[in-house]
Amino acid sequence: MKAFVALSWCLVLFSCDALVSSALDTITTNQSIRDGESLVSAGETFELGFFSLGDPPKRYLGIWYKKITSMTIVWVANRVAPLADASGTLRVTSRGSLVLLDGNGSEIWSSSPPTAARDPVAQLLDVGNLVVRDADGSDSNNFLWQSFDYPTDTVLAGMKIGWNRTSGFNRYLTSWKSVDDPSPGNFTYQLDPNGYPQIVLKQGSEIKLRSGPWNGLRWSGTPNLNPNPYYRYEFVLNEDEMYYRYALLNSSVISRKILMPNGIVQRFNWIDRTRGWTHHLTAPIDQCDDYNSCGAYGTCRVDTSPECSCLKGFVPKFSQEWDILDWSNGCVRRNPLHCQDDIFVKYSSLKLPDTRSSWFNASMNLRECEVFCKKNCSCTGYSNMDIRDGGSGCLLWFGELIDIREYNNYGQDLYIRMAASESALLPTGPSHQKKHKLVIGLAISFGSVFLGLVLTICVLQCKKKKMGLREVKKDRFESGDNYESEKEDLELPLFDLSTIAMATNNFSTDNKLGEGGFGPVYKGVLKGGQEIAVKKLSRDSRQGLHEFKNEVLYVSKLQHRNLVKLLGCCIQEENLLIYELMPNRSLDSFLFDPTQREQLDWSARFNIINGIARGLLYLHQDSRLRIIHRDVKASNILLDFEMNPKISDFGLAKSFAGNETQANTNRVVGTYGYMSPEYALDGVFSTKSDVFSYGVLVLEIVSGKGNRGFHHPDHHHNLLGHAWKIFTEGRSMQLLDKLVENSCSTSEALRSIHIGLLCVQRCPNDRPSMSTVVMMLGSDIELPLPKEPGFFNERNLLQENTSDSQPNEMTMTVLSAR
Numbered sequence: 014m015k016a017f018v019a020l021s022w023c024l025v026l027f028s029c030d031a032l033v034s035s036a037l038d039t040i041t042t043n044q045s046i047r048d049g050e051s052l053v054s055a056g057e058t059f060e061l062g063f064f065s066l067g068d069p070p071k072r073y074l075g076i077w078y079k080k081i082t083s084m085t086i087v088w089v090a091n092r093v094a095p096l097a098d099a100s101g102t103l104r105v106t107s108r109g110s111l112v113l114l115d116g117n118g119s120e121i122w123s124s125s126p127p128t129a130a131r132d133p134v135a136q137l138l139d140v141g142n143l144v145v146r147d148a149d150g151s152d153s154n155n156f157l158w159q160s161f162d163y164p165t166d167t168v169l170a171g172m173k174i175g176w177n178r179t180s181g182f183n184r185y186l187t188s189w190k191s192v193d194d195p196s197p198g199n200f201t202y203q204l205d206p207n208g209y210p211q212i213v214l215k216q217g218s219e220i221k222l223r224s225g226p227w228n229g230l231r232w233s234g235t236p237n238l239n240p241n242p243y244y245r246y247e248f249v250l251n252e253d254e255m256y257y258r259y260a261l262l263n264s265s266v267i268s269r270k271i272l273m274p275n276g277i278v279q280r281f282n283w284i285d286r287t288r289g290w291t292h293h294l295t296a297p298i299d300q301c302d303d304y305n306s307c308g309a310y311g312t313c314r315v316d317t318s319p320e321c322s323c324l325k326g327f328v329p330k331f332s333q334e335w336d337i338l339d340w341s342n343g344c345v346r347r348n349p350l351h352c353q354d355d356i357f358v359k360y361s362s363l364k365l366p367d368t369r370s371s372w373f374n375a376s377m378n379l380r381e382c383e384v385f386c387k388k389n390c391s392c393t394g395y396s397n398m399d400i401r402d403g404g405s406g407c408l409l410w411f412g413e414l415i416d417i418r419e420y421n422n423y424g425q426d427l428y429i430r431m432a433a434s435e436s437a438l439l440p441t442g443p444s445h446q447k448k449h450k451l452v453i454g455l456a457i458s459f460g461s462v463f464l465g466l467v468l469t470i471c472v473l474q475c476k477k478k479k480m481g482l483r484e485v486k487k488d489r490f491e492s493g494d495n496y497e498s499e500k501e502d503l504e505l506p507l508f509d510l511s512t513i514a515m516a517t518n519n520f521s522t523d524n525k526l527g528e529g530g531f532g533p534v535y536k537g538v539l540k541g542g543q544e545i546a547v548k549k550l551s552r553d554s555r556q557g558l559h560e561f562k563n564e565v566l567y568v569s570k571l572q573h574r575n576l577v578k579l580l581g582c583c584i585q586e587e588n589l590l591i592y593e594l595m596p597n598r599s600l601d602s603f604l605f606d607p608t609q610r611e612q613l614d615w616s617a618r619f620n621i622i623n624g625i626a627r628g629l630l631y632l633h634q635d636s637r638l639r640i641i642h643r644d645v646k647a648s649n650i651l652l653d654f655e656m657n658p659k660i661s662d663f664g665l666a667k668s669f670a671g672n673e674t675q676a677n678t679n680r681v682v683g684t685y686g687y688m689s690p691e692y693a694l695d696g697v698f699s700t701k702s703d704v705f706s707y708g709v710l711v712l713e714i715v716s717g718k719g720n721r722g723f724h725h726p727d728h729h730h731n732l733l734g735h736a737w738k739i740f741t742e743g744r745s746m747q748l749l750d751k752l753v754e755n756s757c758s759t760s761e762a763l764r765s766i767h768i769g770l771l772c773v774q775r776c777p778n779d780r781p782s783m784s785t786v787v788m789m790l791g792s793d794i795e796l797p798l799p800k801e802p803g804f805f806n807e808r809n810l811l812q813e814n815t816s817d818s819q820p821n822e823m824t825m826t827v828l829s830a831r
């Protein structure tokens with residue numbers, strides 16, 4: 014029976030040489046591995062050999078998973094020195110060094126440094142570690158060399174990321190340059206040894222992301238790194254070493270963590286064959302993960318808009334900058350410190366600030382920590398090092414506190430040095446807190462009225478301006494508490510018409526990018542070199558003016574990496590909206606163009622599917638405004654230079670109150686093919702209408718075909734109907750665009766199709782919310798079976814209503830039959 018299983022497994026993988034030729038895991042000094050040969054680890058988990066990448070193909074020596082068909086490379090030896098042909102040979106020298114030789118016998122790569130060895134052998138261990146050791150010594154402490162000490166972009170279980178403090182040797186990840194070029198890219202992922210150690214992700218020398226200090230259970234900035242049945246993290250800090258690593262708890266599970274060429278860290282697990290690689294953890298997760306995004310003493314929250322605010326007792330350093338959402342200079346104390354009589358105020362639920370200028374002592378308790386901090390006037394804050402068992406250890410900060418964020422759960426406590434005059438911030442009776450809440454409540458309820466004024470202010474200000482980019486300084490919403498009211502400020506820079514005319518070459522046709530929902534869009538370059546896209550409202554469009562206002566109101570209040578960024582507006586003779594330019598235009602220009610489509614490989618598509626989901630989640634839930642977009646479609650998804658998706662066009666968006674979940678409208682607006690049945694037929698819209706449109710979009714991205722205009726020789730269903738039909742027949746993969754078949758992760762594709770179908774179910778209550786969608790995309794939880802989609806065979810009925818002569822989908826307005 015076992016043999017049978019092995020054989021069928023082997024047939025599936027069509028690479029049976031391991032079984033047939035019983036490959037070696039070890040070579041001695043008089044053996045070699047030539048291109049075409051390989052080493053296979055004893056348990057057949059890993060294989061070492063030669064493989065090709067790039068165009069024209071170059072040959073590399075590397076390690077991959079033996080049992081996984083899609084070649085998943087975990088280590089590359091000659092990442093900077095590829096071989097031009099298949100003439101490479103790997104040898105172990107008698108001095109114990111591995112050398113890679115080309116066809117002429119020249120050394121291409123070697124494992125350094127060569128050491129004195131008696132009888133060295135090279136062995137590929139079953140954990141994926143290629144080691145050189147003495148033939149009679151297999152003690153891991155005596156390896157002469159090991160590939161685990163020279164990671165490329167992947168961390169495997171057991172591998173240490175960090176330092177030997179005695180020798181100063183550092184093990185860290187460096188991204189590949191691109192998916193088909195393993196030479197070192199711009200990103201590194203390493204343990205920063207300054208202060209109390211933490212993991213940092215850097216682009217060049219610039220920190221992009223910081224894990225926060227280890228708190229005994231996890232890194233302070235990874236609150237969702239919960240105990241799980243697959244692996245366990247370990248952080249070690251002693252005299253000799255500081256590193257972190259993970260151990261697999263279940264040997265039948267395969268897990269790897271990879272630093273992608275675009276600087277994103279992802280963990281993939283392979284739990285069983287049918288599901289393939291499942292994706293578990295990504296960093297950065299949201300805009301608050303961006304390093305120091307809110308400046309010193311600023312704090313980032315994903316569920317507020319804007320996301321940055323000052324910690325209690327602090328005010329923006331430059332409020333004008335803060336008003337235009339530039340938080341880089343952060344906040345300063347409302348009241349200056351006086352050293353000896355300062356107090357410490359507790360702040361909770363935080364990701365602890367950057368510890369690069371910190372000091373720690375594991376045997377001190379919190380009380381001793383406070384005393385110690387108080388004594389030294391440059392000590393700005395303290396906290397426990399370890400949060401287990403009620404907390405222990407002392408962590409002290411010196412200098413400004415930066416890169417703080419707030420969580421709803423799981424965050425940590427931090428005690429910050431404050432002036433004695435801030436004693437009101439110390440916990441007292443409940444009366445103070447009540448007042449604070451009331452002020453916030455007021456500020457929120459007046460917020461929307463306040464927004465309504467913006468456009469008027471915009472007009473007034475614009476008339477006064479003569480010069481280019483200016484900021485509008487508006488009256489503050491008056492309330493008792495100036496700090497809270499500042500959060501409600503909406504700032505929109507005004508551009509002068511002549512500036513924009515110059516930037517767009519007088520709106521020349523050469524600069525025209527296309528036609529949006531309410532007028533033409535032009536590209537341009539400002540004097541400073543910033544590239545912009547300018548939306549111009551057609552003068553005779555009344556509906557357009559409404560949409561224009563809508564867009565100003567919403568987009569200016571929203572900040573998310575997956576939403577397009579509005580730079581400003583102009584309301585002089587022309588009504589203009591000025592955006593940052595998205596060099597790759599919109600998703601439809603790739604997806605529905607037979608030549609461009611090729612450029613969207615699977616990882617780009619999956620990234621787009623994920624990004625749109627996060628953008629919509631932000632709109633529906635995380636932004637304070639809570640917005641339904643109402644026109645989610647491929648042409649409203651713009652792509653930046655790295656193909657990251659940005660949702661655009663808020664002309665039809667509607668804000669809804671916190672507890673309201675649906676609304677009716679008698680003007681149905683949206684785009685055929687993307688509109689949910691309840692909305693198109695009854696004018697009822699809710700966040701679930703956006704979920705429907707999102708589902709359509711996911712199926713379009715996976716298949717590379719538009720829902721409208723979809724034809725199949727066998728039936729009259731539209732894309733949704735077709736997808737559902739083949740899903741129920743268990744043939745989902747046939748939906749996949751042929752162009753991505755090679756680059757595709759089967760599990761991700763199947764999951765995307767499944768989620769797409771859940772989103773387009775006929776009944777809104779059956780559809781998942783965007784937060785569920787994001788969760789389903791990022792984990793491998795079991796998905797429910799989708800019910801029949803809405804509109805799956807009603808293509809003809811809908812198309813009768815519209816003019817098919819329009820090649821580009823335009824946003825249509827229909828009066829509903831209600």
Ligand SMILES: *[C@@H]1O[C@H](CO)[C@@H](O)[C@H](O)[C@H]1NC(C)=O
Nearest residue numbers: 040041042043044132133148
């Ligand atoms: C060289 O290989 C032979 C087998 O082919 C083996 O018996 C011998 O011990 C090897 N010599 C060394 C120095 O490893």
Ligand SMILES: *[C@@H]1O[C@H](CO)[C@@H](O)[C@H](O)[C@H]1NC(C)=O
Nearest residue numbers: 096097098100115116117119
């Ligand atoms: C080997 O040497 C020849 C002649 O010097 C050269 O043309 C060729 O490129 C070399 N091949 C490799 C793989 O370096």
Ligand SMILES: *[C@@H]1O[C@H](CO)[C@@H](O)[C@H](O)[C@H]1NC(C)=O
Nearest residue numbers: 177178179180181182253254
């Ligand atoms: C750290 O480096 C020193 C000096 O090279 C070495 O003696 C020691 O064994 C190393 N420690 C570990 C844990 O590898």
Ligand SMILES: *[C@@H]1O[C@H](CO)[C@@H](O)[C@H](O)[C@H]1NC(C)=O
Nearest residue numbers: 189190191198199217274275
């Ligand atoms: C790496 O950084 C350099 C300089 O900052 C830049 O020119 C290059 O495009 C970057 N490469 C990648 C792959 O991001």
Ligand SMILES: *[C@@H]1O[C@H](CO)[C@@H](O)[C@H](O)[C@H]1NC(C)=O
Nearest residue numbers: 242262263264265266284285
């Ligand atoms: C290990 O994981 C496999 C696959 O998920 C599961 O079937 C098995 O029960 C697990 N074993 C243990 C000891 O948890």
Ligand SMILES: *[C@@H]1O[C@H](CO)[C@@H](O)[C@H](O)[C@H]1NC(C)=O
Nearest residue numbers: 373374375376377378381407
């Ligand atoms: C850490 O704190 C303990 C207890 O207060 C003290 O004995 C020890 O000297 C401290 N260590 C350092 C390095 O300051």
Ligand SMILES: *[C@@H]1O[C@H](CO)[C@@H](O)[C@H](O)[C@H]1NC(C)=O
Nearest residue numbers: 371372388389390391392411
């Ligand atoms: C306060 O701490 C800083 C940083 O550790 C140190 O440089 C300075 O000497 C200390 N000052 C006093 C008075 O202990």
